[in-house]
Amino acid sequence: MQITGSIARAATQRTRWLTGGLLGALAILILVAYARAPQATTAVLTSTIRQSTPIILGALAGIMCERSGVVNIGIEGMMLIAAFLGFLVNVWTGNLLLAILGALLAGGIVGAFHALMAISLKVDQIIAGTVINILALGFTGYFYQQGLTTQGKLVPVEIPLLSSIPLLGPVLFANPPITYLSLVLIIVIHLLLFRTRWGLRTRAIGEHPAAADTVGIAVNRMRYINVIIGGMLAGLAGGFLSLESVGSFERNMTNGRGFVALAVMIFGKWTPFGAWGGALLFGFANTMQSQIQFMQNRLPPWLAWVGQLPPQFIGMLPYLLTIAVLAGFVGRARPPAALGKVYEKE
Amino acid sequence: MRGDAPVVLEARGITKRFPGVLANEQVSLTLQHGEVLALLGENGAGKTTLMNILYGLYQQDAGEVLVRGKPVRMRGPSAAIRHGIGMVHQHFMLVPVFTVAENIILGAETSRGPLLDMAAARRHIHELSQRHNLAVDPDALVKDLSVGQQQRVEIIKALYRNATILILDEPTAVLTPQETDELFVIIRSLTAQGVSVIFITHKLREVLALADRIVVLRRGRVVGETRPREASERSLAEMMVGRSVILQVEKQTAHPGATVLALEQLSLNDDRGQQVVNALTLDVRAGEVLGLAGVQGNGQTELVEAITGLRPVRAGRVLIDGQDYTGAAPRRISESGCAHVPEDRQEDGLVLGYSVADNLVLNTYYVAPFAHGIVRDGQAVLHHAEQLVAQYDVRTPNVTTSVAALSGGNQQKVIIARELSREVRLLIAAQPTRGIDVGSIEFIHQQIIAARDRGTAVLLVSAELDEIMALADRIAVIYHGRIVATLPATSASREQLGLLMAGAQPEHL
Numbered sequence: 001m002q003i004t005g006s007i008a009r010a011a012t013q014r015t016r017w018l019t020g021g022l023l024g025a026l027a028i029l030i031l032v033a034y035a036r037a038p039q040a041t042t043a044v045l046t047s048t049i050r051q052s053t054p055i056i057l058g059a060l061a062g063i064m065c066e067r068s069g070v071v072n073i074g075i076e077g078m079m080l081i082a083a084f085l086g087f088l089v090n091v092w093t094g095n096l097l098l099a100i101l102g103a104l105l106a107g108g109i110v111g112a113f114h115a116l117m118a119i120s121l122k123v124d125q126i127i128a129g130t131v132i133n134i135l136a137l138g139f140t141g142y143f144y145q146q147g148l149t150t151q152g153k154l155v156p157v158e159i160p161l162l163s164s165i166p167l168l169g170p171v172l173f174a175n176p177p178i179t180y181l182s183l184v185l186i187i188v189i190h191l192l193l194f195r196t197r198w199g200l201r202t203r204a205i206g207e208h209p210a211a212a213d214t215v216g217i218a219v220n221r222m223r224y225i226n227v228i229i230g231g232m233l234a235g236l237a238g239g240f241l242s243l244e245s246v247g248s249f250e251r252n253m254t255n256g257r258g259f260v261a262l263a264v265m266i267f268g269k270w271t272p273f274g275a276w277g278g279a280l281l282f283g284f285a286n287t288m289q290s291q292i293q294f295m296q297n298r299l300p301p302w303l304a305w306v307g308q309l310p311p312q313f314i315g316m317l318p319y320l321l322t323i324a325v326l327a328g329f330v331g332r333a334r335p336p337a338a339l340g341k342v343y344e345k346e
Numbered sequence: 347m348r349g350d351a352p353v354v355l356e357a358r359g360i361t362k363r364f365p366g367v368l369a370n371e372q373v374s375l376t377l378q379h380g381e382v383l384a385l386l387g388e389n390g391a392g393k394t395t396l397m398n399i400l401y402g403l404y405q406q407d408a409g410e411v412l413v414r415g416k417p418v419r420m421r422g423p424s425a426a427i428r429h430g431i432g433m434v435h436q437h438f439m440l441v442p443v444f445t446v447a448e449n450i451i452l453g454a455e456t457s458r459g460p461l462l463d464m465a466a467a468r469r470h471i472h473e474l475s476q477r478h479n480l481a482v483d484p485d486a487l488v489k490d491l492s493v494g495q496q497q498r499v500e501i502i503k504a505l506y507r508n509a510t511i512l513i514l515d516e517p518t519a520v521l522t523p524q525e526t527d528e529l530f531v532i533i534r535s536l537t538a539q540g541v542s543v544i545f546i547t548h549k550l551r552e553v554l555a556l557a558d559r560i561v562v563l564r565r566g567r568v569v570g571e572t573r574p575r576e577a578s579e580r581s582l583a584e585m586m587v588g589r590s591v592i593l594q595v596e597k598q599t600a601h602p603g604a605t606v607l608a609l610e611q612l613s614l615n616d617d618r619g620q621q622v623v624n625a626l627t628l629d630v631r632a633g634e635v636l637g638l639a640g641v642q643g644n645g646q647t648e649l650v651e652a653i654t655g656l657r658p659v660r661a662g663r664v665l666i667d668g669q670d671y672t673g674a675a676p677r678r679i680s681e682s683g684c685a686h687v688p689e690d691r692q693e694d695g696l697v698l699g700y701s702v703a704d705n706l707v708l709n710t711y712y713v714a715p716f717a718h719g720i721v722r723d724g725q726a727v728l729h730h731a732e733q734l735v736a737q738y739d740v741r742t743p744n745v746t747t748s749v750a751a752l753s754g755g756n757q758q759k760v761i762i763a764r765e766l767s768r769e770v771r772l773l774i775a776a777q778p779t780r781g782i783d784v785g786s787i788e789f790i791h792q793q794i795i796a797a798r799d800r801g802t803a804v805l806l807v808s809a810e811l812d813e814i815m816a817l818a819d820r821i822a823v824i825y826h827g828r829i830v831a832t833l834p835a836t837s838a839s840r841e842q843l844g845l846l847m848a849g850a851q852p853e854h855l
Contacts, residue, residue: 195462197455204441204452211439214403215453215503216424337442345403 034167044287045171050245052276052283053182054079054254057237058261059268059275060182060189061107061230067193067270068226069206069338070118071125074110074132075234076258082107082238084140087150087249094151096243100178103239104232110136111231115224122342133258141251153247154178178240185233190272202226206336209343219343234258256319263322269333278325285318351378353415354542355400355431355511360409362395369395371566372409377511382533382543384557386550388586389754389781392566393546394436397513400544401433402426413511427454432504433513438496442489446482447471450503474505479535493641494525501532512536513544518552522641523811523844530556548586549812550579562586587784597795600819603632605668606772606803607653612662614648614827622648624827625662630772635794635804637818637835639811641847645827646807647689650776653805654686655679656694666772680709683771687761687778689807691754695761698750702742703731705749706764738763739789755786762793773797776807791817811843825849 034041058075065072086103090096110132117128154176162173172183193199201222204212209219237257242249260282268274292299292306292314299307306314355377362370369392377383387393398404400411402420410417413429420426426433440449451467458466468484475482480498488496497517504512514533518526533543533556547553553560554574562570562585570585583591607630614623623645630636640646651657653664655676663672666682680686688694696705707716707727715726731745740759742752749760758778765773775794779787794817798804808814814821815835822832823846831852833842846852 191461196460197457197462200448200452200455200462204444207443208439208441211441211449212452214401214423214433214435214439215507216422216427217453 030167038167042167042170044284044291045167046174047287047290048280048283049171049175049179050283051286052279053179054237054240054245054257055261055264055282056186056276056279057178057182057233057240058258059265059279060185060272061233061237062262062265063189063193063270063272063275064202064230064233065111065114065227066265066339067206067336068202068223069209069336069341069343070115070223070227071129071340072114072227072230073126073129073259073262074114074136075129075230075237075261076254076256077129077132077134077136078107078110078114078231078234079238079241079258080136080140080252080254081110082235083242083253084144084238084249086235086239087148087242090150090153090243091148096152096154099243100236100239103235103243105235107231107233107235107238108228109231111228111234112224114231115227118227119220119223119342125340137252140249144249144251148248150248154244176244178236178244181236182240185236186272186276193272203336205343206338209338209341213343213345223343237261260318260322263326266333266335267325270336281325282318282322285321289314289317351380353377354379354413355544356412356415357396357400358410358412360396360399360406360411362392362399362404362406364395369566370399370406373563373566373568374409375561375568375571377542377544378559379542380537380540381558382537382545382556384553384560385544385546385563386548386553386560386582386586387563388548388783390783391563391586393563394515395566396563397433397515397544397546400426401431401513424453427507427509430508430510431513432507432509432511434497434500434504434515434517436516436519438500440488440496440499442487444488445484446486446488446491446499447484449488449499450484450506454507470506471502474502478502478505478532478539480532493520493643494522494528497521497529498532501536510540511542511544513546515546516548517545518547518549520642520809522847523840524848526552550582550586553582554579564588583784591784591788595791595795595816597817598799600634600798602634602819603801605629606632606666607805608663608665608668609649609653610663610665612649612652612664613660614645614652614657615660616648621660622827623652626824626827626829628822628829628832630803630805632771632803633798633801634819635798635806635817637814637821638805638807638824639814639821639843639847640809640824642809644824646776646824649824650686650689650774650805650807653679653774654684654688683769685765685768685770685773685802687758687765687773687775689776689780691757691761696749696757698748700749701731701746702735702740702749702752702760703727703745705760706731706734706745706767709764710768734763734767737767738793753783755782758782758786758790762790766793766797770797770802773802773804774807775804777809778806779808779810779813811840811847815840815843823847 030041058079061075061078062072082103085106086099089102090099114128114132117123117131118125156174156176159173163169193202201212201217205217205219205222213219241253246253264275264278264282267278293311353376357373357375360370360373373396385393395404399406402422402425411420412418418425418429447464447467450471456463456466471484480502482495482498482502488499491499517529521529537543545556554577557574560572560574560577561568562582564586609626609628611625611627612623613621613625616622626649638646648657652659655674659672663670665671666684671679671682692698697708704727707730710716716723728745735742735745738759740763741756749757778790778794794804794806806814806817818835820832821835821838821843822829823843825847831846
């Protein structure tokens with residue numbers, strides 16, 4: 001026991017060193033790039049953060065659900081419905097704060113619906129998630145009217161002083177509100193899961209609900225609340241798309257981001273910071289593919305062949321990356337032990 | 347702790363029904379301050395149901411529970427915990443990937459501000475483990491602990507919640523004899539400090555060794571109460587079963603013949619890819635029972651699966667009658683005359699949705715007389731089943747009944763009948779009597795000895811040392827995937843086997 005304990009500790013030590021080393025190498029790489037092309041580097045990193053925001057919010061939604069033992073593949077649908085309702089509130093009231101609340105509420109309601117199906121009605125949780133995805137596509141497609149206009153979208157807020165730091169300032173401290181919120185939420189949810197009573201209990205019901213039950217924890221009630229919180233986070237991701245990123249609604253505007261969020265959640269081993277790493281990677285790939293298409297005719301000679309590729313192939317880049325990342329990591333990631341299992345007492 | 351001590355917990359006329367079963371009928375019992383009350387009964391006698399009611403996991407249909415003289419309604423485990431009742435379940439209620447400290451505080455956490463106060467928790471755990479002599483490392487992960495250590499964590503978990511009434515459900519089922527002795531010392535020191543203990547078991551020796559009072563349950567009813575001084579293993583067994591039972595298996599000396607099963611330097615991985623059997627060599631001869639003793643999880647399960655073709659072999663060879671069957675298909679191995687009574691009868695031994703008759707031909711349905719080419723002969727299957735049901739005393743309404751509807755003992759008899767009703771050279775019996783009634787145990791033991799006397803080589807894998815000692819001619823002890831010793835059954839003692847099972851080196855004994 002002592003021996004295995006120290007091996008485990010040594011292993012975490014090694015992972016820490018490895019992560020530290022990787023982050024250091026990355027920082028050096030960014031600095032070198034910044035020294036050679038400051039504007040392009042800043043633009044790429046800013047775009048990376050923007051692109052990763054809906055992904056990390058969706059992944060946080062997944063983490064809250066799955067850590068409590070409920071599979072949620074309906075994040076895509078939750079995002080889409082919330083994006084739509086947030087947009088409608090913006091159209092009707094012109095008040096962006098109300099619009100965000102509308103998106104949160106929509107996500108929470110769809111989350112509650114998922115909880116009802118998965119926990120109380122004991123529907124297979126994959127099917128329940130699929131129902132939500134199909135419902136979202138049909139619902140938003142049916143009620144969407146062309147030509148609705150809004151008075152505006154969420155705009156970047158520069159934080160005084162901090163935003164004037166070179167490189168870091170424009171990338172981290174000149175963002176619109178939901179992006180800021182997503183960065184704060186990564187830390188908040190990390191602390192919630194691993195340092196608080198609620199988090200300990202949430203992880204327990206996702207690993208061994210019977211054990212939690214025997215110490216007096218209301219398993220299903222806690223699962224409901226976690227799935228609803230997850231729904232609201234997905235709702236915020238939807239709100240980001242229609243209120244901050246694009247500023248209007250389009251059919252199927254989530255375009256698979258909910259599923260990428262799931263992949264990122266698994267990549268990050270169901271932890272907020274791990275998922276953030278995955279989300280940034282995806283955001284970066286997405287940025288690069290648009291950059292490459294944008295710079296098609298100005299590529300250096302050794303990359304000229306890339307410009308010859310049909311743009312559809314370049315557009316695949318982020319998704320290919322997702323597949324590669326998942327194929328490389330899923331096997332080693334361990335999901336919560338009670339994931340997808342209905343808890344029944346007798 | 348004798349007669350005049352105050353009653354801390356009382357059950358009055360508890361009745362609990364499950365669909366089709368009366369699990370508890372008018373059960374009454376009392377627990378006095380500082381005593382060990384043994385609750386004795388066969389599997390399915392209703393012991394665990396009763397305890398789950400006392401702990402608030404089930405609600406009784408009738409009757410009441412009194413804690414220190416006051417009637418209470420246990421609406422859930424939190425109510426029971428509030429009243430000072432703690433329970434250590436048969437299957438531990440610990441989260442494997444959590445640390446010891448996290449498991450202990452779960453549901454009774456202390457916080458400083460919004461965050462958990464792990465330092466305070468660690469201090470409290472340390473203090474408890476000092477006071478009760480229960481050594482644990484609060485920062486170890488539970489999955490890295492031995493079963494005995496996990497049990498200690500469970501006990502501290504109850505004490506952390508200030509439990510003064512402790513229910514232990516079959517606590518010795520997974521322990522070595524030495525760990526059992528340690529547990530008894532712990533229980534004694536707890537009662538000396540005023541904790542009252544209900545100890546659930548079906549092992550007679552333990553009851554006599556530990557209990558102050560004994561209550562016997564049979565078919566959901568209290569059938570008697572006694573004290574160890576006034577009881578013997580025989581009298582307790584009779585109370586438990588309701589008739590006189592033969593505790594000793596009658597058998598003649600074995601006459602071992604040629605080697606039938608030979609394992610050569612066998613190495614195996616478990617499902618997670620960890621090596622669990624390590625260059626293991628073992629042979630079993632015709633006409634002998636080789637008992638494989640060991641604490642659960644030392645590679646027995648994987649070993650049985652590899653012999654019967656259900657698990658790939660990493661290295662080494664499996665020989666049956668001198669022929670190489672390493673990595674052969676299960677059917678080929680079965681057709682070589684190898685019978686398999688699997689560890690988990692419902693998962694691997696039977697197709698629960700099928701009838702008794704169909705389950706009886708699972709290994710022969712594709713040959714005559716049960717099939718002609720691709721056409722099944724239903725009549726032959728039914729006829730065969732009727733014969734076997736009579737011969738093996740399977741209690742079933744008829745042979746077309748779904749096997750899921752049978753009791754555990756009768757399900758096991760169906761498997762034994764199927765496996766032994768043909769010409770068998772080798773019998774692999776894994777936990778053949780786990781969780782079944784004493785009557786069926788007797789019958790199955792007789793069948794195993796009868797097979798041996800017909801010249802079958804028997805490999806008996808069992809977690810019950812008593813079963814190994816009763817049946818085996820030779821005993822091999824497995825520890826961490828290796829055979830640490832092989833002894834003739836006549837010269838092996840419980841203590842010696844217990845030490846070997848815990849990893850002691852044979853030369854030090």
